[in-house]
Structure formats: structure tokens, C-alpha cells
Amino acid sequence: MTEPLIRIQDIHKSFAKVEVLSGISMDVAKGEVVCVIGPSGSGKSTLLRCVNALVPIDKGSIVVDGQEVHDPKLDKLALRRKVGMVFQQYNLFPHKTALENVMMAPVHVLKQDKKEVEARARGLIKKVRLEGKESSYPGELSGGQQQRVAIARSLAMQPEVMLFDEVTAALDPETVKEVLLAIRELAEEGMTCMIVTHEMGFAREIAGHVYFTDRGVIVEHGPPKEFFSGAKDPRTRQFLSQIL
């Protein structure tokens, strides 16, 4: 078997003496889609934020595409251009139009040619079905539209992995679909994805592997079919019965 794109080994993380991650390990192969589910406060967001070095870890190792994230000499830019992240609250830049939001990082950070970036950005906006909204400001877009701009903005950096942190949690049910559709298309094209979600139906359909976390550890994991129908751990079962 080839080396996984992301290898997380026994990571620990505490915030002010409270341990949030207590030894999490997982491998994500190139092109694989994994979903992470679990109760609120179980450390799902923290796990994702460790992968792109937004949060430093206390112990353990995360290797992304051969690069040790925990290394103090880490080239953060090199890591972050490989790892895209989409947040629950979209976090678009409110003073820039949709198109500018998508174009900014490649132009400012990667110093790519503006014309090329613009062509790519327009393509991405089309891809997330927002044609015609290029010159709208985030404040003029619905939550679902903003979230799709955020996805396009991440994709503009041409990442190898995408991290999605409860990207539909702030949306109303109708707009959830359009965002999930955008993610599904991405996954079908072979993008490696780590998805934290509460949408169990979506996880069951899209994931190659599902992880259930609780209190900083992975309680149970497996392919979606087995995971959702034959969960063994009582904690997992309780969680699933509450949510399904």
C-alpha cells in the first residue's frame, strides 16, 4: 500500500489543562473521503485545525504529504497551500466581492498571475453554481451561497486535501443541499476530504470511512455501511440513536 496522504498518529492537545484530544490516530489515503462525527465539544474542530497547523499539538505526529506538521521549522505556507479549509461560519472577507474573495490568496500569497487566477476563479465560481454572483459582496449573498464561495476560495489554492468543519451547520435546510452537492462533486472528482458533519445521511453516502469521536478519542470507526448498521460501542449507539 502507498503512503497515506495524511497520517495522524496519537495526537494530544490540551487547552489550559483540559485535554481536548487524547490520542487520536487516523490515516487518510489520497482521494479518500472520511467523515468525522461526534458530540459537541468532542474535539472535531480541534482535530481539523491541527491538520493545517492553526492549532499546535502537544504530542504525537501529523504528516501531510510527507511533511511533519509538528515540525517547528515547518513551512506553513507550503502546508496550507496543500490543505484547504472551509468553516462553519464561511468567514468570507466581507469587503471583497465573491470573485475577489476567490482570487485574493493565489494573487497575494502565491503571487500568481492575476489574469490566470481570474480565469480559474471564474471557472470555480461556475463550478459551485454561482455564475452571475461574481461581483456580489458576501453581505449580499445567502448563507449557502457564501459557503459555496468559501469552497471556491479554498479550491483556488489548488489544494490536495480539503477540510470541511460542519460547513452546513449554520444553514437552513434548503440551502444545505446545494452546499452538500458541491462537496459531493468535489469528492467524486477524487479530492481527498476530511469532513466533520452532523448530516448522517450525507456521511453514509459520501464517506469511505466514518470516525466517531467522543471526549478526545476515536471510539469507533469503519466503512459507513458497517458503522451505521452495526455500531458496537454503546456510546456510538447512543449518539446515533439520538441523531438519526
Next chain:
Amino acid sequence: MDFSPLWDWFRWLNGATGIKLTIFYDSFDRWRFFYGFLTSVRLQATCLALSVVVGVVGAWLQGARSRILRGALQGYIQFFRNTPPLVQLYFFYFALGYVLSVEGDGGLRQTLVSSFAWAVICLSLYAGAFNIEIFRAGIEAVPKETVEAAEALGYSRLGAYVYIVLPLAFRISLPALNNNLVNLVKTTTISYAIAVPEMLYVANQIWSDEVNVPEMMNVLLIAYVSLVGVVVLVMNKWERALRVPGYVS
């Protein structure tokens, strides 16, 4: 263009009513006043620009890692915010100005820094100290999630500051900045005290020579109302240009 009919009218006005606006019909006074007006505008424009630069750079340095740097910055801000600007100006001009002078011909000390330059330095630092605090409040109002999104896209701290934090903080800070800059324009008149030949200083010279204090007072008031008006107008225009649809800062 020939203004002489206008000048003649003011001369006539003086004969008919006693209103003595020599700055229009006396070419020496006219030249002095015009020069003072230009000096004021130059002083104000320079201080406005520099104080904004001080504010932007200072607000950035407030987030610096070095404790010493942050402490020094805090000391500077407190010094300039809590002492009268006139005393600061005297301190710069007489205390520092003396240190920075050399023995010239005939035992006279020659200053290395002109009074105009001292006024620029002092007033820019004075208004800059307030601008730092104003921008800091704006920066703190930028959601940290927005900054985090920039980091996740690979922006460095400086890059995120320049392209995302500052533009947003600026919009939030504009009303307070507006007030401070108007205040700065008015405060430049204190450079009169160290003989910067700005408008108030030359007006004083003119009314001493011509004994037309009430007339010159009115001229000064009108001139300052116009100058402040220009600043307010430009700032409002700017505020409107920066307004983003659907975004309430």
C-alpha cells in the same frame, strides 16, 4: 488672471466703511497672508498623512511579540495622550531643539531642525498616538475567525494585516479617525508658539502692523472653517467610497 478690480473694491470698502482688509489690497500683506495660508496647509497635510502612518504602524506593532517593543509603544502613547500638545511642542523645540543644535558663527547656536519640522514631528506623534488607539479598537472589532480564514489560506501575519484586517478595521475606525483628524487640523495653530510662519502667526504680524484685529480674526475663522470643511468633505467621500454593500461595520 487680473484680480486688480477685486483688490480695488476692498480698497474702496476700506475708504467707505473703515473695514480694513489689507490682505487684499496691500500686496505685501497679501503675500504674507498667502504664504501663511500655504504653510498651514502644508503643515496640516503633512501631519495628517504622517499621523495616519504612525497609527497604522503603531497598531501593527501593538501585536508584536517583543515585550520591550510593546512597552515602549505604550509609554509613547501614554506620554502623548496625557500631556498638553503645547507643552509637548515646547519640550521638542526648546529641550530637544537645544540638544540638537551646534555652535554657529559669532557664538549663536544654530538649530539643525527647523521649527516647521519640529511642529510636524510633534503634531504627527501627538495625533498618531490617538490614531493607534483608534485603529486598535477597529482591529479588535475584526472577527478572529476572519483572520483565521486568511491564515488557513496561507497569509502571513503581515499579509493578513495588510489585505484583510486593516481594510476592515479602517472602515470601523473611520468615524473616530474623522474626529481626530479634524482636531489635528485645528491643533496645528499651536505651532504659532514656536514661530512657525503659519496662518495664525502671520495674521498676528499683520494685525500688529495694520491694527485691524477684528478683521483678521474674522478672516482666520473663515479660513479655518474652510480648511476643516475640506477635510470633513474628503473624509465623507472616502467613507462613502469604502462602503461595502450588505456589510455593516
